[in-house]
Amino acid sequence: xxxxxxxxxxxxxxxxxxxxxxxxxxxxxxxxxxxxxxxxxxxxxxxxxxxxxxxxxxxxxxxxxxxxxxxxxxxxxxxxxxxxxxxxxxxxxxxxxxxxxxxxxxxxxxxxxxxxxxxxxxxxxxxxxxxxxxxxxxxxxxxxxxxxxxxxxxxxxxxxxxxxxxxxxxxxxxxxxxxxxxxxxxxxxxxxxxxxxxxxxxxxxxxxxxxxxxxxxxxxxxxxxxxxxxxxxxxxxxxxxxxxxxxxxxxxxxxxxxxxxxxxxxxxxxxxxxxxxxxxxxxxxxxxxxxxxxxxxxxxxxxxxxxxxxxxxxxxxxxxxxxxxxxxxxxxxxxxxxxxxxxxxxxxxxxxxxxxxxxxxxxxxxxxxxxxxxxxxxxxxxxxxxxxxxxxxxxxxxxxxxxxxxxxxxxxxxxxxxxxxxxxxxxxxxxxxxxxxxxxxxxxxxxxxxxxxxxxxxxxxxxxxxxxxxxxxxxxxxxxxxxxxxxxxxxxxxxxxxxxxxxxxxxxxxxxxxxxxxxxxxxxxxxxxxxxxxxxxxxxxxxxxxxxxxxxxxxxxxxxxxxxxxxxxxxxxxxxxxxxxxxxxxxxxxxxxxxxxxxxxxxxxxxxxxxxxxxxxxxxxxxxxxxxxxxxxxxxxxxxxxxxxxxxxxxxxxxxxxxxxxxxxxxxxxxxxxxxxxxxxxxxxxxxxxxxxxxxxxxxxxxxxxxxxxxxxxxxxxxxxxxxxxxxxxxxxxxxxxxxxxxxxxxxxxxxxxxxxxxxxxxxxxxxxxxxxxxxxxxxxxxxxxxxxxxxxxxxxxxxxxxxxxxxxxxxxxxxxxxxxxxxxxxxxxxxxxxxxxxxxxxxxxxxxxxxxxxxxxxxxxxxxxxxxxxxxxxxxxxxx
Numbered sequence: 001x002x003x004x005x006x007x008x009x010x011x012x013x014x015x016x017x018x019x020x021x022x023x024x025x026x027x028x029x030x031x032x033x034x035x036x037x038x039x040x041x042x043x044x045x046x047x048x049x050x051x052x053x054x055x056x057x058x059x060x061x062x063x064x065x066x067x068x069x070x071x072x073x074x075x076x077x078x079x080x081x082x083x084x085x086x087x088x089x090x091x092x093x094x095x096x097x098x099x100x101x102x103x104x105x106x107x108x109x110x111x112x113x114x115x116x117x118x119x120x121x122x123x124x125x126x127x128x129x130x131x132x133x134x135x136x137x138x139x140x141x142x143x144x145x146x147x148x149x150x151x152x153x154x155x156x157x158x159x160x161x162x163x164x165x166x167x168x169x170x171x172x173x174x175x176x177x178x179x180x181x182x183x184x185x186x187x188x189x190x191x192x193x194x195x196x197x198x199x200x201x202x203x204x205x206x207x208x209x210x211x212x213x214x215x216x217x218x219x220x221x222x223x224x225x226x227x228x229x230x231x232x233x234x235x236x237x238x239x240x241x242x243x244x245x246x247x248x249x250x251x252x253x254x255x256x257x258x259x260x261x262x263x264x265x266x267x268x269x270x271x272x273x274x275x276x277x278x279x280x281x282x283x284x285x286x287x288x289x290x291x292x293x294x295x296x297x298x299x300x301x302x303x304x305x306x307x308x309x310x311x312x313x314x315x316x317x318x319x320x321x322x323x324x325x326x327x328x329x330x331x332x333x334x335x336x337x338x339x340x341x342x343x344x345x346x347x348x349x350x351x352x353x354x355x356x357x358x359x360x361x362x363x364x365x366x367x368x369x370x371x372x373x374x375x376x377x378x379x380x381x382x383x384x385x386x387x388x389x390x391x392x393x394x395x396x397x398x399x400x401x402x403x404x405x406x407x408x409x410x411x412x413x414x415x416x417x418x419x420x421x422x423x424x425x426x427x428x429x430x431x432x433x434x435x436x437x438x439x440x441x442x443x444x445x446x447x448x449x450x451x452x453x454x455x456x457x458x459x460x461x462x463x464x465x466x467x468x469x470x471x472x473x474x475x476x477x478x479x480x481x482x483x484x485x486x487x488x489x490x491x492x493x494x495x496x497x498x499x500x501x502x503x504x505x506x507x508x509x510x511x512x513x514x515x516x517x518x519x520x521x522x523x524x525x526x527x528x529x530x531x532x533x534x535x536x537x538x539x540x541x542x543x544x545x546x547x548x549x550x551x552x553x554x555x556x557x558x559x560x561x562x563x564x565x566x567x568x569x570x571x572x573x574x575x576x577x578x579x580x581x582x583x584x585x586x587x588x589x590x591x592x593x594x595x596x597x598x599x600x601x602x603x604x605x606x607x608x609x610x611x612x613x614x615x616x617x618x619x620x621x622x623x624x625x626x627x628x629x630x631x632x633x634x635x636x637x638x639x640x641x642x643x644x645x646x647x648x649x650x651x652x653x654x655x656x657x658x659x660x661x662x663x664x665x666x667x668x669x670x671x672x673x674x675x676x677x678x679x680x681x682x683x684x685x686x687x688x689x690x691x692x693x694x695x696x697x698x699x700x701x702x703x704x705x706x707x708x709x710x711x712x713x714x715x716x717x718x719x720x721x722x723x724x725x726x727x728x729x730x731x732x733x734x735x736x737x738x739x740x741x742x743x744x745x746x747x748x749x750x751x752x753x754x755x756x757x758x759x760x761x762x763x764x765x766x767x768x769x770x771x772x773x774x775x776x777x778x779x780x781x782x783x784x785x786x787x788x789x790x791x792x793x794x795x796x797x798x799x800x801x802x803x804x805x806x807x808x809x810x811x812x813x814x815x816x817x818x819x820x821x822x823x824x825x826x827x828x829x830x831x832x833x834x835x836x837x838x839x840x841x842x843x844x845x846x847x848x849x850x851x852x853x854x855x856x857x858x859x860x861x862x863x864x865x866x867x868x869x870x871x872x873x874x875x876x877x878x879x880x881x
Contacts, residue, residue, distance in 0.1 A: 009297035056269040072168040078126035084111040086169035095163040100276035113143040211317035212469030219282040223317025314455030329393035361392035368402025376419035431476040473598035508550035527552030557592040567667040576622030638669035645677040663741035704753040720827035725775040727821035736840040818849040
């Protein structure tokens with residue numbers, strides 16, 4: 001028996017019209033203005049009904065009837081005298097699912113062809129009246145013949161006509177229309193079925209083929225309401241579902257499965273209605289998830305209510321997806337005789353499983369109930385047959401029933417542990433097998449640790465997916481990124497080939513976030529969990545230690561690369577001491593790149609690749625060489641880049657280039673590419689306006705726009721005024737680097753994006769340049785931001801000074817909530833205290849900003865203890881206002 005999942009809000013069983021009838025203050029409904037007010041009143045009334053706890057099914061029926069009555073009155077006023085016209089509800093309105101923000105889909109159908117001019121004029125007046133009321137209408141005006149022809153051209157139209165109800169006008173005409181649609185054989189069963197499959201697949205692709213989006217669309221998300229609709233449409237079109245029939249009575253679902261279908265529908269209806277009380281879309285956005293969780297009865301303290309709501313929602317999505325998969329397979333068998341693209345003769349794999357094309361099936365329906373170990377055998381069979389990538393409906397049903405009768409997790413059975421370890425060793429097919437185990441809930445049935453992260457939402461704007469879905473994508477990336485040809489994955493390809501025992505890497509990927517959602521440091525807790533897992537599954541001591549270390553260290557590469565100066569010898573040596581040797585470095589690098597690339601679609605880019613490459617290459621040298629040799633290697637690297645830059649900068653004299661490049665420290669040449677160094681030199685040597693800064697822009701596709709700023713100034717206000725202008729212009733700065741030359745010039749590069757996370761278009765660059773120049777001339781700019789970011793997340797501000805052997809600079813790290821103008825606020829505070837910024841690393845991870853600065857006082861000296869304390873207090877005050 002399935003466990004019923006329902007929202008915890010209190011429900012009133014009585015009829016809403018009896019217990020809480022709608023009473024309007026508006027009396028003259030013929031007046032457009034007053035009728036708009038009545039519609040607004042009615043919407044507020046519906047929200048109150050939901051808040052009071054009336055069933056959504058009751059509200060939908062009541063709202064549909066109210067809308068029918070209203071439209072019938074307007075129809076009577078404008079069109080009723082033409083007795084050859086009918087008003088028909090189609091689409092969601094047609095199936096009586098009229099939510100608060102749903103479109104009102106109408107078909108006005110005429111028996112006469114063509115429609116007489118007088119009737120057309122009346123219809124136009126009817127529609128105009130409704131538009132004047134500001135209703136969200138979707139209207140079509142057709143004859144019966146035109147309706148039939150239109151339905152043949154568009155799968156959406158024929159689907160809308162499958163679910164209709166009569167509103168007003170000529171009812172016989174409506175019945176003739178339905179009869180004509182039913183009798184038309186253009187969309188035969190197989191053609192209609194294939195079209196709906198294609199439509200569903202395209203919709204799934206648009207949602208990244210996952211149910212685990214952190215901002216899901218309740219209607220269109222895989223596993224959402226649309227998946228339930230498709231089952232209903234197929235039942236109506238192919239099985240001619242009658243008024244008193246359902247998916248159980250026509251044989252598509254068992255009685256228990258149909259009860260599950262209804263429970264899922266009711267849950268999704270509740271969530272969608274709650275969303276419509278807050279928004280005009282179907283998307284459960286992060287900024288009102290707390291409000292929705294409270295409305296649905298999950299509570300209101302902290303993030304726990306949101307996590308509980310999202311877990312339930314993902315479980316519902318999963319159930320709908322499973323039911324949808326089973327129904328679609330069953331329909332395919334009924335109309336084609338097989339599932340998949342073409343018929344294949346069954347191939348018996350062993351005494352338990354049979355292959356049917358791409359699908360694996362069971363021979364005995366009771367197999368998993370009688371022998372739970374066979375669940376692992378199922379996936380071992382898939383692993384050993386690469387042509388199998390799907391599970392047959394018969395097998396799915398058997399698996400669901402067997403899984404729900406388990407008394408304990410499979411990991412407690414020694415033979416199951418051996419089989420799971422065997423699954424982990426086949427890394428080529430492991431991502432597919434683990435995804436199938438995850439989608440069928442066998443992975444959470446195997447190990448309770450997975451059950452704790454299954455459907456666990458990550459309450460931030462950095463991750464697009466829940467913890468479990470993110471983990472599955474990391475596993476896939478370990479193979480997929482190794483064959484990608486894009487330059488940004490070249491180093492990953494090279495390093496991945498060096499890993500001799502990929503089982504270690506895959507096991508670490510499986511477990512890297514296993515302790516999330518349990519409070520505290522999930523990496524440290526995960527390392528202990530990984531150690532226990534490895535010992536239990538018979539990994540040797542070296543494998544166990546490396547897997548546990550990788551899980552505990554999986555954040556360190558990214559933290560060091562993005563939040564530290566990777567040209568700093570002290571940083572490099574410290575990280576080299578941490579990774580110990582090249583093998584640990586290689587594993588950590590691959591896990592980190594796969595991890596970051598699985599957070600969202602755009603985070604891994606050429607800028608990210610460059611800073612990771614710098615750290616990897618420097619650390620690789622550091623773990624194999626002495627500190628003196630490392631210094632020498634870095635010096636040689638800087639010289640090599642200097643020479644190559646001179647070589648490719650053909651349009652400048654070599655003496656000028658040498659004189660120019662002597663002004664910069666070695667760190668400058670290590671940080672930038674040869675092409676960047678050449679670009680800087682070429683433009684700076686040509687520039688003759690010493691009294692004005694040089695400002696140039698360079699576009700990097702899929703990354704952002706780079707600003708090159710070169711000016712003779714050591715004023716603390718220079719950088720401050722620069723970033724204030726960027727903030728006022730609503731630019732998102734995500735990287736900044738400053739180098740001071742020996743002749744007191746500052747070369748600063750800033751990578752930034754517009755509000756949509758894209759490079760700035762060329763038309764706005766000239767305006768930004770003018771604004772920067774104007775801002776630099778002001779002694780003290782005021783930070784005046786036109787918009788205020790809505791605070792959704794809680795990220796406490798922390799100020800820390802990093803331990804350093806260097807006596808040249810003070811290294812400062814600031815972690816706080818990202819917001820518009822954050823960098824400007826930091827710059828103003830540093831400038832007011834006379835601090836000079838020598839280097840900066842700006843790292844934004846979703847809603848969290850982790851910014852690193854190397855600073856000195858106005859004399860170029862590091863800050864003493866008193867100045868550090870003064871700066872910390874000032875920064876806290878500025879950032880926590």
